[in-house]
Amino acid sequence: MSANRTSGKWPHNQPAPLADGGLRIVALGGIGEIGRNMTVFEYGGRLLIVDCGVLFPEDQQPGVDLILPDFRAIEDRINEIDALVLTHGHEDHIGAVPFLLRLRPDLPIIGSRFTLALVAAKCKEHRLTPSLHEVKEGERRAWGVFDCEFFAVNHSIPDALAVAIRTPAGLVLHTGDIKLDQLPLDGRLTDLAGFSRLGDEGVDLFLVDSTNAEVPGFVISEREIGPVLDGVIQRANQRVIVACFASHVHRVQQVLDVAVAHGRRVALVGRSMVRNMGIAADLKLLTVPPGLLVSLDEAMTMPEDQVLFVSTGSQGEPLSALSRMARGEHRHISIRPGDTVILASSMIPGNETAVFGVVNGLVRLGAHVVHQGNAKVHVSGHAPAGELLFLYNAVRPSNVMPVHGEWRHLRANAALAVQTGVPEDRVVIAEDGVVVDLVDGQAKITGRVEVGHVYVDGLSVGDVGESTLSDRLVLGEGGFISITIAVDSATGRAMAPPTISGRGFSDDPKALDDVVSLVEMELSHTESEGITDTHRIAQHVRRVVGRWVADTYRRRPMIVPTVIPV
Amino acid sequence: MSANRTSGKWPHNQPAPLADGGLRIVALGGIGEIGRNMTVFEYGGRLLIVDCGVLFPEDQQPGVDLILPDFRAIEDRINEIDALVLTHGHEDHIGAVPFLLRLRPDLPIIGSRFTLALVAAKCKEHRLTPSLHEVKEGERRAWGVFDCEFFAVNHSIPDALAVAIRTPAGLVLHTGDIKLDQLPLDGRLTDLAGFSRLGDEGVDLFLVDSTNAEVPGFVISEREIGPVLDGVIQRANQRVIVACFASHVHRVQQVLDVAVAHGRRVALVGRSMVRNMGIAADLKLLTVPPGLLVSLDEAMTMPEDQVLFVSTGSQGEPLSALSRMARGEHRHISIRPGDTVILASSMIPGNETAVFGVVNGLVRLGAHVVHQGNAKVHVSGHAPAGELLFLYNAVRPSNVMPVHGEWRHLRANAALAVQTGVPEDRVVIAEDGVVVDLVDGQAKITGRVEVGHVYVDGLSVGDVGESTLSDRLVLGEGGFISITIAVDSATGRAMAPPTISGRGFSDDPKALDDVVSLVEMELSHTESEGITDTHRIAQHVRRVVGRWVADTYRRRPMIVPTVIPV
Incomplete structure (x- = not known):
C-alpha cells in the first residue's frame, strides 16, 4: 500500500506555504471522529468553510457539555473567510456556529431554507443575529474565488445539500451527510444525475461521508x-x-x-x-x-x-x-x-x-x-457500502478523501473507492488537522496544524482542558482526602490537630481515623528537621497519606494537603 | 395480564414465614441485571445456593472494581447452607466465591472439574483453601435435604452444568447459562433428553437463562x-x-x-x-x-x-x-x-x-x-428465542421463573414460556430480593428482602456506598473548590486571607481569583453578626461561593469550606 494511505505515521510538520494555484483542505473536526464536522478550504489566500458542528463528549471527558472544532488555525485569518456553507441542520454540522460567530459576527452563512431556520433559532438562543444567505439545490453562486454549486441529497433531515466547489485548482465535491433512498418520503432524491454530470466535467477531489462505510448493502427506504x-x-x-x-x-x-x-x-x-x-x-x-x-x-x-x-x-x-x-x-x-x-x-x-x-x-x-432491536422502526441516514459504490461510480473522482468517520470508517470507505478504480495513491486518509493540498490535480498530505479538543462546560469555552479533565477522572474514580494544617510560620509547629476529611472516598465515618496521628507524626518530624516552608510540609503530608491509603485500601484518591501559616 | 406478571409494583413487605413443605427461592443477584448470579433455595430451614458471581460496574458506579451479590439475607444463616452449587466457571457465576468463603471458609462447593479448577485458582489468589466437591453430568447426589442431579449443558465455556433440585416441595430445574449448539466442538450436547425425562417426571419450577430471549432464532454452531x-x-x-x-x-x-x-x-x-x-x-x-x-x-x-x-x-x-x-x-x-x-x-x-x-x-x-461487525468471528453462548422454545417444550414446566437478565430479557423470556403453553399466572417475573415461594405446586411472590449493591473498591468491601458514589459523580463532573479559613475562635475573625484552590474545575489559573474577596466580604459579615461557630461560618461560605460559581460559570463543582479555629 502507498505511503499516502497506511504509513501509520502522520506528519507533524507545519505545512509549507500552499503552492501557487493549489487548493488546501484542512478538517478542524470530523475526520477520525464522528461529530464536530468542519472543513476549511483555502485558495489564493482566501478561505471557505463547510459545516461547523459540535461533538458530544465521551466518558473520558466528564462534565463537558460540548466539544467544538478547534478554531485556532483560522483565528488570525477570520476576515479571510468568504463564507460558511452548511450542508444540513444537524447539530454535528451547525452546533458550533454561534461560537464561530463570536469571532466574526458578520460571517456570511450559506444553506438551505430549513437548515438556516434551525441556525436562526439556535443563534437567537445565543442572542446573535447571523447573516444568512439561502440557497437551493441546482443553484450556483460564488463567494469570492469559491464558485459553489448545490445538489439535493437525501439524509435523515429535510433539505440537505451537497456542495461542489470550483476554484482554478479544480473541482471539489463534498457530499455532506448522504444516503440514496430511492423512494424518499418527500420525493427529493439525492441528485445522482447531477453528480454524474460533475463526473463528466471531472471531479478532482471527492469528500465522502464515511459513517456507514463498514455496513454492507443498502438502507431500506x-x-x-x-x-x-x-x-x-x-x-x-x-x-x-x-x-x-x-x-x-x-x-x-x-x-x-x-x-x-x-x-x-x-x-x-x-x-x-x-x-x-x-x-x-x-x-x-x-x-x-x-x-x-x-x-x-x-x-x-x-x-x-x-x-x-x-x-x-x-x-x-x-x-x-x-x-x-x-x-x-x-x-x-x-x-x-x-x-x-x-x-x-x-x-x-x-x-x-x-x-x-x-x-x-x-x-x-x-x-x-x-425498538430497533426487535422491530424495523429505524433506518440509518447514511449511505452504507452498496450506496457509496453508486456515488463513486457516478462521480469517478481523480482523488478521494473520506470524511465524517472514525478510523475504521475512513479505511472502509477508502477501500470502496479503490474497488471502484480510484488508484490507491489518490485516496487520502487524513485526520483532524492534517493538511491536504490539491496541486496539479493531485491531492497530497503536506503537513499538519494543531487541532485539539475545545470543551464547552457551562458558560465558558476552553478553560476546561486536559489537566482539569484528568483531575476530574481521578476525583471521579477515588474522591479526595483533604488535610488542613495550621502551622506557626516561624517554627513550622502545628497550631492544632490536623483537620482530615474525605469526599467520595468511603461511607465509613471511621475510614480516615488513623490519618490524624499519621499526619501529626509527620509534622513533628518536619518540625524537628526545621522545615517551615508550607509547600514542603504539604509535600511531606501528601506523600505519607498517599502511601498509607495505597497500603491500607489499595486506592488512589487525590490527596489535598493545605498548610496555612498563622 | 395477571398481577403476578405486570403489576409494575413489587412487594416491599418482608415475607411471612415459609409455609410448611414449601420451597423458597430468592435471588441475591442476577435478576433484573446481567451478572452477579446467585440464587438461594430454602427448604425446611436449610439453604442451598446456586452460583455466586460478580457484576462489573457501569458509569454510574465510578471507581468500583466489582459488585457482589448482597449477602445480608443469608449472613445470619451462614451455617444453615448445605452447599454452594456452581453451574460453570464464568466470573458472573463464580467471582464472588472468595467473598462468601470469608463468611464461611468450610462451605461445601459443588461443581464440574473445570469449574472447580478455576475456583481453586481464584481462591489461591485470595489465599483461601476451599472445600471442593466434583460432580459430573448424569450424577445425582444429595446435600442435606437438597437432592441434586446434574445435566450437561452447552455454553461458551467447557464443562457447564444445569442442576435439578428435588425437595419434598417439588422438582426445580435451573439451566445456568445454556445454549443448544447441535454440533458442539467437544461433542458434549445440552442434555435435552435428560430435560425431557425430567419433564415426564414433572418439573414444578423452571429457572431459565434469559440473556438472549429478545433475539429471534438460533445461534449458529x-x-x-x-x-x-x-x-x-x-x-x-x-x-x-x-x-x-x-x-x-x-x-x-x-x-x-x-x-x-x-x-x-x-x-x-x-x-x-x-x-x-x-x-x-x-x-x-x-x-x-x-x-x-x-x-x-x-x-x-x-x-x-x-x-x-x-x-x-x-x-x-x-x-x-x-x-x-x-x-x-x-x-x-x-x-x-x-x-x-x-x-x-x-x-x-x-x-x-x-x-x-x-x-x-x-x-x-x-x-x-x-470483528463481529464485519465477519462471523463470534457466536453467543446463550440460547435465543428459538432455542428457548425447545427447552420449554422439552421440560413442560408447571411454573417458570426467568433468570439471568435485565427486565427486557425477563419479559421476552416470559412471553416465550406463555407461547409454549405455560399459563400466564404461572410465570413469575421477579427481581433481585423478590421472594418466591413454591407451595402446593404453585410459585408465588410472597415478599421481598433487601438486596443492594455491594461494592468492592481496592481491598475493602462495602465501605463504598451510594453516598460515596454520589460524591464521586459530583466530583467527576465538576471537580471541587476548597476554601480554607483560619478564624479566631473567640471572635470569629479571619486570621489570614482565605486559601482558595480548585481541582478539576478549570485550567485557567485565574478562574477563582474573585473568590478571595467574595469570601472575605462574607467573613466580615459573619464576624459582624457575631457568628463564631465554625460550622455556621462554613455554611455561609459554601452558599456564597456556590451561588457565585453557578452565576459565573453555570457549573456545579463541590464546594468544600474548611474553617479552622485557632
Whole structure:
C-alpha cells in the first residue's frame, strides 16, 4: 500500500506555504471522529468553510457539555473567510456556529431554507443575529474565488445539500451527510444525475461521508417504517409514546399519519421537538392536519386510546421526558402496564447503556417497548457500502478523501473507492488537522496544524482542558482526602490537630481515623528537621497519606494537603 | 395480564414465614441485571445456593472494581447452607466465591472439574483453601435435604452444568447459562433428553437463562467460526493477533488448530489467558500439539508470518495488552501496516465505546481489524428465542421463573414460556430480593428482602456506598473548590486571607481569583453578626461561593469550606 494511505505515521510538520494555484483542505473536526464536522478550504489566500458542528463528549471527558472544532488555525485569518456553507441542520454540522460567530459576527452563512431556520433559532438562543444567505439545490453562486454549486441529497433531515466547489485548482465535491433512498418520503432524491454530470466535467477531489462505510448493502427506504409503526399502533389499546430525533421531520410525519389513521390526537413532548416541528410545519416540510395537535395538558384529559405522544429522549438522556417516565418521575405521564413505547431511532454509539436503562425501566413498569432491536422502526441516514459504490461510480473522482468517520470508517470507505478504480495513491486518509493540498490535480498530505479538543462546560469555552479533565477522572474514580494544617510560620509547629476529611472516598465515618496521628507524626518530624516552608510540609503530608491509603485500601484518591501559616 | 406478571409494583413487605413443605427461592443477584448470579433455595430451614458471581460496574458506579451479590439475607444463616452449587466457571457465576468463603471458609462447593479448577485458582489468589466437591453430568447426589442431579449443558465455556433440585416441595430445574449448539466442538450436547425425562417426571419450577430471549432464532454452531478464522489467517502474510475471552477454550482451540494448519507458532498474551489455557490443557479440554506454544520473547524473534498471538483485551480494557498495542504502547508488539487483528468476541453492553476505541487505534496504525461487525468471528453462548422454545417444550414446566437478565430479557423470556403453553399466572417475573415461594405446586411472590449493591473498591468491601458514589459523580463532573479559613475562635475573625484552590474545575489559573474577596466580604459579615461557630461560618461560605460559581460559570463543582479555629 502507498505511503499516502497506511504509513501509520502522520506528519507533524507545519505545512509549507500552499503552492501557487493549489487548493488546501484542512478538517478542524470530523475526520477520525464522528461529530464536530468542519472543513476549511483555502485558495489564493482566501478561505471557505463547510459545516461547523459540535461533538458530544465521551466518558473520558466528564462534565463537558460540548466539544467544538478547534478554531485556532483560522483565528488570525477570520476576515479571510468568504463564507460558511452548511450542508444540513444537524447539530454535528451547525452546533458550533454561534461560537464561530463570536469571532466574526458578520460571517456570511450559506444553506438551505430549513437548515438556516434551525441556525436562526439556535443563534437567537445565543442572542446573535447571523447573516444568512439561502440557497437551493441546482443553484450556483460564488463567494469570492469559491464558485459553489448545490445538489439535493437525501439524509435523515429535510433539505440537505451537497456542495461542489470550483476554484482554478479544480473541482471539489463534498457530499455532506448522504444516503440514496430511492423512494424518499418527500420525493427529493439525492441528485445522482447531477453528480454524474460533475463526473463528466471531472471531479478532482471527492469528500465522502464515511459513517456507514463498514455496513454492507443498502438502507431500506424511510417509507418502510410507516407500515411497521402502523402495525404496532393499531394493536395498542392504551397510550402510545413514540420517541425519535427532534430533527427527523419525515419520521415524525409518518407517526402523525399513523396517528390520524387510528384516530389519535398528538402531543409533542420536549422543547426541541416542539420547536423543530413548528419550524418544519411553517416551511411546509411537515403536514399537520388542523386539530391534530393537542397540548400535553389536553392530552392528559383524553381517553388513553385516542392520544399519542411524540417525544425526545430516544438516546436515554437522563433529564429527558422519556427517562423521567422510565423512572416513574414524569410530572404528567405515568407508564402503566399495557402502554406502548416506540423508540423510532438508532442508538448513537456510547449511548447503549443509557438507552437500555430506559427500556428496562419502561418494561419493568409493564410497557410494551418496541425498538430497533426487535422491530424495523429505524433506518440509518447514511449511505452504507452498496450506496457509496453508486456515488463513486457516478462521480469517478481523480482523488478521494473520506470524511465524517472514525478510523475504521475512513479505511472502509477508502477501500470502496479503490474497488471502484480510484488508484490507491489518490485516496487520502487524513485526520483532524492534517493538511491536504490539491496541486496539479493531485491531492497530497503536506503537513499538519494543531487541532485539539475545545470543551464547552457551562458558560465558558476552553478553560476546561486536559489537566482539569484528568483531575476530574481521578476525583471521579477515588474522591479526595483533604488535610488542613495550621502551622506557626516561624517554627513550622502545628497550631492544632490536623483537620482530615474525605469526599467520595468511603461511607465509613471511621475510614480516615488513623490519618490524624499519621499526619501529626509527620509534622513533628518536619518540625524537628526545621522545615517551615508550607509547600514542603504539604509535600511531606501528601506523600505519607498517599502511601498509607495505597497500603491500607489499595486506592488512589487525590490527596489535598493545605498548610496555612498563622 | 395477571398481577403476578405486570403489576409494575413489587412487594416491599418482608415475607411471612415459609409455609410448611414449601420451597423458597430468592435471588441475591442476577435478576433484573446481567451478572452477579446467585440464587438461594430454602427448604425446611436449610439453604442451598446456586452460583455466586460478580457484576462489573457501569458509569454510574465510578471507581468500583466489582459488585457482589448482597449477602445480608443469608449472613445470619451462614451455617444453615448445605452447599454452594456452581453451574460453570464464568466470573458472573463464580467471582464472588472468595467473598462468601470469608463468611464461611468450610462451605461445601459443588461443581464440574473445570469449574472447580478455576475456583481453586481464584481462591489461591485470595489465599483461601476451599472445600471442593466434583460432580459430573448424569450424577445425582444429595446435600442435606437438597437432592441434586446434574445435566450437561452447552455454553461458551467447557464443562457447564444445569442442576435439578428435588425437595419434598417439588422438582426445580435451573439451566445456568445454556445454549443448544447441535454440533458442539467437544461433542458434549445440552442434555435435552435428560430435560425431557425430567419433564415426564414433572418439573414444578423452571429457572431459565434469559440473556438472549429478545433475539429471534438460533445461534449458529461454534464450529462455523473455525473456517472464518482460517480464511482470514490464510490471507495474512504478517503478524496475526487474535483477542478473545480468556475462558473460551473452544474458541482458542479453533485458533490453535488454524495456527497449526498455516504453520504458525502461538504465543499466549495476558495473565488470565495463560492461566486458564494451562488449566484447560491439564484437564485435556484443550489439545495443544507439542512445540506449538512459544513464549512472547521467542515469538518476537520469529518471522512475522510464522507467529500468532492469542490475547486478552477483547473488551477494550484500557490496561490490556491489546489496548496498549492500539495506543502504540505495548512493550513488545508494535502494530505495523498490514498486521491482522481479530476480535473473536462479543461486545459486552457498555463496552462498545472502549472496544471501538481499540479498533480505531489499531486501524489507524494500519492493521486489518476483523470483528463481529464485519465477519462471523463470534457466536453467543446463550440460547435465543428459538432455542428457548425447545427447552420449554422439552421440560413442560408447571411454573417458570426467568433468570439471568435485565427486565427486557425477563419479559421476552416470559412471553416465550406463555407461547409454549405455560399459563400466564404461572410465570413469575421477579427481581433481585423478590421472594418466591413454591407451595402446593404453585410459585408465588410472597415478599421481598433487601438486596443492594455491594461494592468492592481496592481491598475493602462495602465501605463504598451510594453516598460515596454520589460524591464521586459530583466530583467527576465538576471537580471541587476548597476554601480554607483560619478564624479566631473567640471572635470569629479571619486570621489570614482565605486559601482558595480548585481541582478539576478549570485550567485557567485565574478562574477563582474573585473568590478571595467574595469570601472575605462574607467573613466580615459573619464576624459582624457575631457568628463564631465554625460550622455556621462554613455554611455561609459554601452558599456564597456556590451561588457565585453557578452565576459565573453555570457549573456545579463541590464546594468544600474548611474553617479552622485557632
